[in-house]
Amino acid sequence: MTDLIRLTDVEKSYTRGKEKIAIFDKLTMRIEQGDFVAIMGPSGSGKTTLLNLLGGTDRPDKGSIEFDGKNIEKLSEGKLTAWRSANVGFIFQFYNLMPILTAAQNVELPLLLTRLSPKQRRENVATALKIVGLEDRAKHRPRELSGGQQQRVAIARAIVSDPKLLLADEPTGDLDRTTADEILSTLQTLNRELGKTIIMVTHDAEAAKFAKRTLHLDKGRFDERELAA
Amino acid sequence: MATLLDQINAVTALNVRSIPQRGWMSAASVIAVALTITVLLFFLALANGLRATVEGSGSEDVAIVIREGSNAELNSVVTRDQLAILATGPNVAQRNEAPLISGELLVIVDGVKRSTGTNANMPFRGIGQEGLALRRGVTITRGRMFNPGTNEIVVGAGLLREFSGFEFGQTIRIRGSDWQVVGVFEAPGTVFESELWADIAVTQSLFNRPNVFQTMRVQLTSAAAMEAFTRWAASDARLEGLEILSERAYYARQASQSTQGFMAIAWILGIMMAIGALAGALNTMYSSVQARSAEIATLRIIGFSGWAAFFGTMVEALALSALGGVLGVAIAFLAFNGRTTSTLGSGFTQLVFKFDLSPGLVITAIVVAIIIGLFGGLFPGIRAARQKPQLELAAA
Numbered sequence: 001m002t003d004l005i006r007l008t009d010v011e012k013s014y015t016r017g018k019e020k021i022a023i024f025d026k027l028t029m030r031i032e033q034g035d036f037v038a039i040m041g042p043s044g045s046g047k048t049t050l051l052n053l054l055g056g057t058d059r060p061d062k063g064s065i066e067f068d069g070k071n072i073e074k075l076s077e078g079k080l081t082a083w084r085s086a087n088v089g090f091i092f093q094f095y096n097l098m099p100i101l102t103a104a105q106n107v108e109l110p111l112l113l114t115r116l117s118p119k120q121r122r123e124n125v126a127t128a129l130k131i132v133g134l135e136d137r138a139k140h141r142p143r144e145l146s147g148g149q150q151q152r153v154a155i156a157r158a159i160v161s162d163p164k165l166l167l168a169d170e171p172t173g174d175l176d177r178t179t180a181d182e183i184l185s186t187l188q189t190l191n192r193e194l195g196k197t198i199i200m201v202t203h204d205a206e207a208a209k210f211a212k213r214t215l216h217l218d219k220g221r222f223d224e225r226e227l228a229a
Numbered sequence: 230m231a232t233l234l235d236q237i238n239a240v241t242a243l244n245v246r247s248i249p250q251r252g253w254m255s256a257a258s259v260i261a262v263a264l265t266i267t268v269l270l271f272f273l274a275l276a277n278g279l280r281a282t283v284e285g286s287g288s289e290d291v292a293i294v295i296r297e298g299s300n301a302e303l304n305s306v307v308t309r310d311q312l313a314i315l316a317t318g319p320n321v322a323q324r325n326e327a328p329l330i331s332g333e334l335l336v337i338v339d340g341v342k343r344s345t346g347t348n349a350n351m352p353f354r355g356i357g358q359e360g361l362a363l364r365r366g367v368t369i370t371r372g373r374m375f376n377p378g379t380n381e382i383v384v385g386a387g388l389l390r391e392f393s394g395f396e397f398g399q400t401i402r403i404r405g406s407d408w409q410v411v412g413v414f415e416a417p418g419t420v421f422e423s424e425l426w427a428d429i430a431v432t433q434s435l436f437n438r439p440n441v442f443q444t445m446r447v448q449l450t451s452a453a454a455m456e457a458f459t460r461w462a463a464s465d466a467r468l469e470g471l472e473i474l475s476e477r478a479y480y481a482r483q484a485s486q487s488t489q490g491f492m493a494i495a496w497i498l499g500i501m502m503a504i505g506a507l508a509g510a511l512n513t514m515y516s517s518v519q520a521r522s523a524e525i526a527t528l529r530i531i532g533f534s535g536w537a538a539f540f541g542t543m544v545e546a547l548a549l550s551a552l553g554g555v556l557g558v559a560i561a562f563l564a565f566n567g568r569t570t571s572t573l574g575s576g577f578t579q580l581v582f583k584f585d586l587s588p589g590l591v592i593t594a595i596v597v598a599i600i601i602g603l604f605g606g607l608f609p610g611i612r613a614a615r616q617k618p619q620l621e622l623a624a625a
Contacts (some may be wrong), residue, residue, distance in 0.1 A: 048620050054616045057530055057618045078534065081618075085532025092620070096527040100246045113532045156532075169620050 004164060004197050005031040005054060010063035023049050024220045026063070029227055033164070036191040038211035046220045047201040048169060054199060055167045056084045067162065085113045089158030089196075093170035095150040097142040103129065104138040105152045107153045110161045126158035130195075132186055148179035155186060156166075159196065164205060166190065168200040172207050184210040236533050243528075244521070245548055247519035251517055258506075258513035259553040262601055265502040266557025266594045270586060272495030272563060273593065276488040278585035281570065283484035286419035286452040289452035291363055292459075295479075297472045297474070300486070302335045304457030308441045309481030311468055319461050321447055324362065329448035331357035332429060336436050338403050340392040351392060353382075353425045355432025363446045371397055377428045380435070383412035387422030387581035390569055395425065396539040404497035406435045421481070446476070503601055506553070510605025514546045518609045522616060529618030541615035546606025547599060554598025558591055562612055 010027040013020050022047045031037060031054075041047050052058035053065060056072055065073045072083060089110075097106045104125050111121040129135045132152040142150050151171060158166055168187065172180035188210050190196045200211060207212045216223045248255050287293075294315060299305035309332070315321075316328040340351040358377055361367060373379035384395045400409050403443065408427065416422045426478045427477050433439050449458055455475050474482075486515060518525070525538050566586040 052619050053619075055530070057620065081529075081532050084530070084618075090527075090530050090620070092527070094523075096248075096523060098243060098524060098527075100243070100250070109239070109528070110531050156598060219481055 001032050003030045004033040004035070004068060006064075006066040007053070008064045008066075010053065010060045010065065012046075012053065012058075012060050013166040022220065024060075025055070027213075027220065027222075031197060031199065033197055034191070034195050036188070036212040037200070037209075038208035039199065039201045039217055040205070040208055040214060041204065041217035045217045047217055048124075050217070051167050051169055051199065051201055054165070055088045055090060056080045057106055084125060085110060085161065086163060087163050089161070089163040089166045091151070091154055091158050091166060091168040091171045093173040095142070095147075095154040095174075097150055097153055097157075099142050102139050102141055103134060103145065104143070104158075106153055107156045107160050109157060114161065124160055125156075128160040129153075131159065131190070132156045146179070147175050148182060151175065151179075152181050152186065155183070155190075159190060159194075164197055166196050166198045168198065171200060172202070172204060177206070180207060181210075233534065233536055234338055236537035237540040237544075240528060240533060240537040241544040243524070244541045244545040247521070248386050248545065248549070251513070251520060254513050255549055258509045258549050259556060260603075261506040261509040262550050262553025262598050263560060265499065265506040265601070266554050266598055267564070268502055269495055269499035270557065270561040270590060270594050271584075272491050272498065272588050274566065274586045275570070275572075275586040276491035276495060277587055277590060278570075278582045279491065280484045280488045281585050282418055282582035283420055283488075284477070284479045285480075286416075286421060287475065287480040288365060289475050289477050290449050290454070291476040292447040292449055292455060292473050293476050293479045294447065294462075294473050295443070299472075301380035301483075302333075302443045303337075305443045307332065307445050307471065309440050309442065311471065312442055312445055314467055315445060315447060315462065315464065318447070318458050320450045320458055322450050324359070325417060327359075329359050329362060331360040331363050331443045331446045332442035333360065333446065334359065334429060334432050334436070334438055334441060335443055336432065336438070338425070339394075340388070341394050343391060343393050343466065349392060351395075351425060352423060353427065353432070355429035355436075356426050357429050360426065360429075360446070360449070364419075366419065367414050367416040367421060370415045371479070372410075373525065375411055375427055378431060379428065380406060380408045380431060382408050382425050382427045383409045383414050384410055384426075385422035385424050385581070386413055386415045387569065388424065389413060391581050404436060416623050418583075430474075447619050467526065499597065501595060507601050507604055510546060510550060510601055511608065513549065514542060514606055514609035515612070517545060518542060518613045521613075525582025525613050525616045526618060528617060530620070535614035535616075538616065539610040542610035542613045543603070543606040546609070547602040550598045550605060551595070553601075554595045557598065558586075558594055561586055561594075591624045601619050 007027055007029045010024050012024040013022040039047050053060055060073055064071055067087065075083060102213065107125045107128050108121055111124060126135065129138055132155050134149060134152050134156065137145060137149060172183050175183060184207055187198055191198050202208055215226050235456065241413050294307055295302065295305040312332045316330050321328045333354055336353045337350045338353045339348050342349045361374060375383055391394060395410055397410050397413050400407050433441060449455060459473045464471050529538065565584045569581060570584065
């Protein structure tokens with residue numbers, strides 16, 4: 001398999017007051033196309049920072065991030081935003097749906113950034129909702145949907161523009177076990193049948209079992225054996 | 230990629246549609262702007278109505294003669310001799326082989342304001358035989374003109390609407406003499422409607438001002454004749470100390486003096502209230518940005534630009550302010566546009582006029598509302614645009 005993502009000697013730190021807090025120090029890793037990786041680790045280990053770097057919503061202080069063979073860390077803000085909308089789908093713990101929009105309108109949001117016609121957009125939205133099994137809930141607003149259904153809408157929104165990479169930040173953190181398993185099965189299907197590369201941050205060991213592999217992150221470092229596997 | 234305009238449209242639609250979720254705060258902001266606009270328009274319409282009434286009173290071809298340096302008729306004196314000399318001037322219009330002139334005397338009498346029941350100064354004007362002919366657009370709408378040499382008066386319709394005690398047919402006692410109200414006249418949109426008129430000779434006699442005139446009106450053959458008449462008067466030593474100007478110029482000067490105060494109050498009060506409304510708008514928009522911080526971060530993560538977030542916030546602020554502006558204009562129209570009121574004119578007498586909300590004032594009010602919206606949206610918009618597209622923020 002070819003690498004979809006390659007991080008090389010990535011350094012990242014934050015300044016809090018006068019204190020400089022190092023998150024990553026020469027982090028190197030690669031993610032293959034079609035992989036489904038669960039990232040686990042204690043709070044403050046750098047999981048969310050890693051997702052932000054991989055998704056182009058943050059930049060490394062040093063080092064390089066390659067996506068599909070192209071460096072993204074030095075792209076201008078505008079180009080990085082455009083790259084993100086074309087290549088990355090995000091799934092959030094609390095779904096982050098727009099409460100005043102219907103499910104279909106929420107799913108359509110990323111397509112408003114494209115040149116697709118309204119008719120094409122409607123077709124793509126219908127397809128995405130069908131994939132997550134919510135074609136009959138298109139006109140419902142988030143408050144009319146259960147937590148699991150809302151997360152499915154969020155997944156439909158993440159895949160509607162057909163990105164190669166899906167980044168999920170605690171996607172089942174707000175759901176009961178049964179619903180969580182349904183959501184994870186959906187992610188598994190997207191990975192297996194549509195070939196989406198998925199990186200999922202989770203605290204839940206049961207959730208991590210749905211991934212092809214699990215990486216443990218602690219104090220900005222991965223377990224070398226897991227990384228090499 | 231879609232154009233920035235498409236992104237702005239999408240984010241703006243989201244923001245505007247979510248305004249009901251911040252209903253009370255948005256409503257407070259709209260009301261603050263509406264009140265500002267209403268108060269601003271109150272004083273501007275007052276000043277505009279006053280100016281229109283005073284300025285609309287004068288003719289270009291009627292010369293008014295007053296003592297030099299007199300700001301108002303009450304301070305002026307024109308002697309009978311000067312009156313006679315001026316009547317012989319060049320280009321003075323004639324009727325029945327007599328010059329169209331009117332020596333006039335203005336005295337103050339008491340009236341009662343209908344709305345408050347308080348006493349107020351009424352202008353009582355003695356006019357010459359040609360006084361009515363010298364004033365265009367004046368029509369007797371009830372009764373008749375006073376007869377010369379009698380204790381009869383005619384009353385302006387505007388004065389009658391605002392003040393009591395001068396009703397048609399009544400005999401009223403002023404300074405120890407009885408006067409009969411024999412007519413009502415209208416002169417829409419002029420200061421004349423605020424006056425009582427009587428015969429000049431009777432007025433001089435009963436008010437103990439024999440042979441005293443304060444002003445003189447002279448009908449010239451045309452507006453162009455004004456310059457020659459003025460030049461002629463200036464060359465005659467007997468007329469030294471008199472100022473001659475067209476009636477329109479005289480009232481324009483009066484209007485400027487009368488309206489300056491109202492304009493100053495309008496803008497001082499308007500700006501102070503606008504600052505208050507701006508604080509409200511800023512508060513509303515900062516709250517809006519705060520309440521939508523997760524939404525904004527999510528949209529930024531999905532790929533919407535910071536400009537879209539900025540303009541979305543700006544448009545929301547502008548929409549709320551414009552709504553407040555329209556509401557303020559609507560309140561102003563319903564509450565006071567066209568209503569009659571009175572104020573103390575330059576002659577220390579009451580002047581009746583109407584609030585006048587001109588299209589220009591409405592545009593001014595809307596511009597002020599938009600300025601409030603622009604500043605109210607600017608800084609919150611910048612905050613929205615600077616919101617980083619990061620996952621921990623989207624979870625906020």
